[in-house]
Amino acid sequence: MNEALLRSLTPSVLGILVRRGADFAAAEDALQEALVEAVRVWPADMPREPKGWLITVAWRRYLDAARSDTARRRREDLVEEEPAPGPAPGVDDTLQLYFLCAHPALTPSSAVALTLRAVGGLTTRQIAQAYLVPEATMAQRISRAKRTVSGVRFDQPGDVATVLRVLYLVFNEGYSGDVDLAAEAIRLTRQLAASIDHPEVAGLLALMLLHHARRSARTGPDGSLVPLAEQDRGRWDTVMIAEGVAILQAALARDRLGEFQAQAAIAALHADAPTAGETDWVQIVEWYDELVRLTDSPVVRLNRAVAVGEADGPRAGLAALAALDDALPRHTAVAAYLHERDGDLETAAQLYAEAARKASNLAERDHLTRRAARLTQLRRTG
Structure with a gap:
């Protein structure tokens, strides 16, 4: 059974069901039933039109559920509208699904879960395992999220920045269970990049690739963390780095700088250095200055303090750190590092x-x- 094919078809099939008039929550339930049926049937009888097959089966499941509903007039209208099986429509509503799953009414955790389910095609069990929570807990979270967005019209404009933050949250979770969330975030961001021409989407994809390229060097054989300066750069994925740099350069050439492009530029400078000692920290500080201008984020200022400490010496880094709230996450660890570099x-x-x-x-x-x-x-x- 080609699980990758099923997952790649999930968002466009769901989008078609919703565009035909199905309530989002009911459409998603019907699609899940169709996916289960595909897992059962396809190994012995693979359809010539997998997407059309899924649309037909999911729509029939939706109509079956509608027939048992109390809304008689709506139900009868839907039955009359049932389309004949055939090739799948050419419309791709994947982008609208991204916007819907990142709806501002949802909490970040709910938006992440719904994105993985509706756009990523993961099962509730897989998502629960990845986030190390009971399946029932994740099912409730997804159910609440679906109810929240069910009344939202599918033709309403969405916020690209919110979608990117959801995907970034998925990427930063890494992996656990049988789902690699970092790889899944990259797949979904590639899919988004194919649906929308936006430099920040490209910037996020480049950032993910550049970070993911270092993954195998981040931990030792015993599972211990290996800091960037101590990593074996021979274990970095140079093909992935080259792809990330090329995507970033194309995005930066459009002269519409955003925070993900700036973060990717910093990652690219780290990737470009043959050794930790050859890192261009002066340029990295300049990119952090851009990030501060774009976001004014305390976390960015914290990371900038580290870069200043490398570019101008630990005393300068400690001076930059002194201006920040010491309750910030990692503030104490950064202070420790800078004091160590200063010899204290x-x-x-x-x-x-x-x-x-x-x-x-x-x-x-x-x-x-x-x-x-x-x-x-x-x-x-x-």
């Missing part, structure tokens, strides 16, 4: 230990704890 090992060790206590995941906690222990040992033996 005692303060750095204390801050690493404090940062470890604040860490949000086990891998990061272990990494920071090892840093603190290493500096403590250096002070004792030094």
Whole structure:
């Protein structure tokens, strides 16, 4: 059974059902039933028109559900409108589905779950496993999200920026269970890029590719985190880096700079450096200045402080850090790193230990704890 084919057809089939007049929630349920039927039937009898087959079966499932509903007049109208099986219509509503699943009425977690289900074609179980929550919990989240967007007209304009943030959230979750969410986010962003000509969509795709290219070097054999400066750059995926850089250059040439393009430019500068010591930190600081101008984000300012520390020395980095709220996530870890670079090992060790206590995941906690222990040992033996 070609699961990739089914997942690639999911958004366009769902879009056609909704455009025909089906309520979004009911259409999505009908499509899921059609997908289950495809898994059962296709291995022995693959249809010549897979998309048309899915549309026909899903529409019939929807009509079956409509017949059992109490809205008699609407039900009879739908029955009269049932189209004959045949080639799938050429209209692709994938872009509208992205907008719908990233509707501002949804919480970020609900938007992510609905996008993975309706656009990505993942099952509720797969999404639940990826996010390490019970399947029933994820089913409730998706059901609530579907109800929220069911009354939204399909021809309403959507916000590209909101869609990109949802996809970025998916990418940053990484992977767990049997679904690689980083790879899924890249697939969905490629799909979005094929549906809309927008430099920030290209910028996000480039950013994802450039980050994903370093994935195999990010952890050691024991699962421990490997910081960027210590990664084996020979393990980076150079083909993926080249693709990301080419996409980014084409986007930047359009002179409509956005935050994802700026982030991708920073990632490209890291990817371009043969060694950590050859990183062009001055240019990276300049790109962070652009990001601050675009977003005024405290997190961007925090990352900029690290870059300033590399470009102009740790004292300059600490001065930039002093202007920021010390309650920011990773603030203590950044302070520890800059103090270590400045030679103040005692303060750095204390801050690493404090940062470890604040860490949000086990891998990061272990990494920071090892840093603190290493500096403590250096002070004792030094």
